[in-house]
Amino acid sequence: MATTYKSLSATDVASTKTLLNESIPITGSITYGTYSEGNIKNYSHQIFQSVYDYPYLSSSANHIFDISFGYSVNSALSGASATHAAVTKKINIYNQFAQLLVGYDATGSILKFDQDGDLTGGTKHNDLYFMAFSRLLVKDEIKKGSFQLALGVSSSTGPFGTITTLYDAGAANEYRVNSPAGEYGLLYSNSAGTGTPVGLLYYQAGIAAFTASVFPTASFSGSFALSASLSGSTIQQLSDVLRQRIYNVQFNNTTELNSTIYFCRANHNEFNYSSNPTYLSSSKMVVKNTSTDAPVSYITTVGMYSADNELLAVAKLSEPLKKDPTNELTIRVRLDY
Numbered sequence: 406m407a408t409t410y411k412s413l414s415a416t417d418v419a420s421t422k423t424l425l426n427e428s429i430p431i432t433g434s435i436t437y438g439t440y441s442e443g444n445i446k447n448y449s450h451q452i453f454q455s456v457y458d459y460p461y462l463s464s465s466a467n468h469i470f471d472i473s474f475g476y477s478v479n480s481a482l483s484g485a486s487a488t489h490a491a492v493t494k495k496i497n498i499y500n501q502f503a504q505l506l507v508g509y510d511a512t513g514s515i516l517k518f519d520q521d522g523d524l525t526g527g528t529k530h531n532d533l534y535f536m537a538f539s540r541l542l543v544k545d546e547i548k549k550g551s552f553q554l555a556l557g558v559s560s561s562t563g564p565f566g567t568i569t570t571l572y573d574a575g576a577a578n579e580y581r582v583n584s585p586a587g588e589y590g591l592l593y594s595n596s597a598g599t600g601t602p603v604g605l606l607y608y609q610a611g612i613a614a615f616t617a618s619v620f621p622t623a624s625f626s627g628s629f630a631l632s633a634s635l636s637g638s639t640i641q642q643l644s645d646v647l648r649q650r651i652y653n654v655q656f657n658n659t660t661e662l663n664s665t666i667y668f669c670r671a672n673h674n675e676f677n678y679s680s681n682p683t684y685l686s687s688s689k690m691v692v693k694n695t696s697t698d699a700p701v702s703y704i705t706t707v708g709m710y711s712a713d714n715e716l717l718a719v720a721k722l723s724e725p726l727k728k729d730p731t732n733e734l735t736i737r738v739r740l741d742y
Contacts (some may be wrong), residue, residue, distance in 0.1 A: 410710060413667060423662040426551075429542050431469060431654040433565070445648070447641055452494050453537075454644035470538045472644040474617070474635070475499030475642045477517055480531035482636040491639055492520065502535055502614065506607055508585045518614060520602055522581040522591060532635060533604070534647055535568065536613045543611035548657035549590060550577035552606055554613065555652040558620050565652050569619055574598030586610040594619060617643075620650075667738040669707050673730050678700055701729040707738055 407420040435444070436456055443460035453473035459466040476482045476496030483492055498513055507516040525616070536554075538547075552573040559566030575598040576590030587609030591602040604615025617635055635643065677700040703725035709718040720738045728734060 406531065409676070409680070410714060412424070413669070417668045417670065419666045419668075421666065425660040425662055426548050426657045427660070428657055428681045429655065429660075433650075433652045433653075435469070436572075436651045437649045451639050451641045452498055453535075454641055454648065456626075456648065467541055468539045469542065470536050472646075472647055473498050473535045474533070474640050474643040475502065475535065476532035477529070479501075479517070479529070482532055485577075492636065494640060495636075498535070499533065499557070501607065502533075502612070505596040506584055506589070506605075506610060506614070508613065512543065518605060522589065522605065524583055530604070530614070530616050532617055533614045534617060534643075536647075538611040538613075538676075539604045540611065542658060544658040544660045545606040546587070546659045546661075547611060548659045549573065549580055549588070549604065550575070550610060550656040551655075552576075552590075552592075552613070553619070553653070553655050554615075554656070556619060556647075557650040558650055565650070568652055569594055570596070571604060571613075571615060572596050572598065576606070580608070586612075588606070620646075663742055665740045665742075667709065667740075669736040669738055671704070671728060671736070673733050676728055677730055679703075699729050701727065704728050704734065704736070707736055709738065709740075 434587055435458060440460050441460075443585050444457040444466065446455040446457065446461045448454075453471045455461070455471050457466040461468075470532050475495045477499050478496055483496060503515050503517060507518055510516055516524060517534060520528040529612065550573060552571075554571040556569050557565035557567065558569045571592045571594060573590040574596055580588050580590045582588055586607050589605050591598075591605040592604035592606055592613065592615050593600060594603050602617055604613065606613050609739065638646075669678045677729070679702040705722055705725045707720040708716055708720070709720070711717055720736075722736070726734060726736075
């Protein structure tokens with residue numbers, strides 16, 4: 406336990422923020438084919454589908470993302486002939502994501518996904534695919550301008566005949582902040598960020614929402630069929646269509662590392678003695694050869710204390726630092742959180 410304390414002033418404390426990025430690649434071989442659907446988890450409620458990086462019954466499996474589909478009550482699809490339960494589920498999914506990502510207007514009504522993100526009017530996204538990435542991949546957020554989603558969109562039986570890639574182009578410098586879930590950018594079907602936006606990417610939430618219009622209007626055939634229509638298919642069937650046509654997903658995640666740095670200063674006349682019991686032997690300093698030698702100590706540990714002298718944190722030095730009246734030391738202690 407320390408017997409000598411030194412208070413830190415405001416000039417001895419600094420705060421910093423560091424953003425750490427990690428590249429996340431997800432290939433289409435994971436989402437379809439490699440594990441014979443063993444890494445795809447479907448549920449009896451059929452309102453979303455989960456994708457794992459390994460057969461999900463294995464303890465080694467990690468959840469990657471969920472897929473779902475929904476449309477608003479204003480969509481032409483909501484009035485199409487289909488079972489009531491299927492329509493209700495899709496409307497509920499749309500409303501659930503809209504509550505989370507878009508919010509409510511002044512009357513308490515749920516706002517709809519806006520094509521250009523200004524929420525003041527204009528064209529709305531009334532039918533959307535949703536990909537919710539796991540926190541394990543996203544960390545604190547998706548790095549702006551790094552997202553790419555490559556999809557096979559041809560009407561042939563093969564899944565990757567024609568590739569369309571969605572980008573959050575230009576989002577590093579231009580993004581929206583009017584979402585209750587944080588910041589988001591617009592998704593485009595080209596890397597230049599031109600033309601009509603086809604979706605939205607919510608960075609802190611880790612959710613991509615994009616219109617089904619990225620696929621051709623004609624129904625797919627073979628094992629990649631879109632079934633009769635977006636309204637006539639179940640969410641599970643529509644999730645299969647999207648998942649089986651993912652060619653590649655890649656983005657950089659972001660971990661925000663906040664740090665407080667304490668500059669612990671030992672002046673020439675401070676901390677030249679030690680409270681360690683081994684510092685004295687028969688009332689003599691063991692580090693002195695003669696009584697006239699200057700006092701000396703070796704600093705190995707820095708303790709951080711509260712205002713009432715309760716030990717809160719301990720920092721260990723990589724090697725002892727010699728301290729005597731002829732030198733001064735500044736030890737930099739960093740707490741990350």
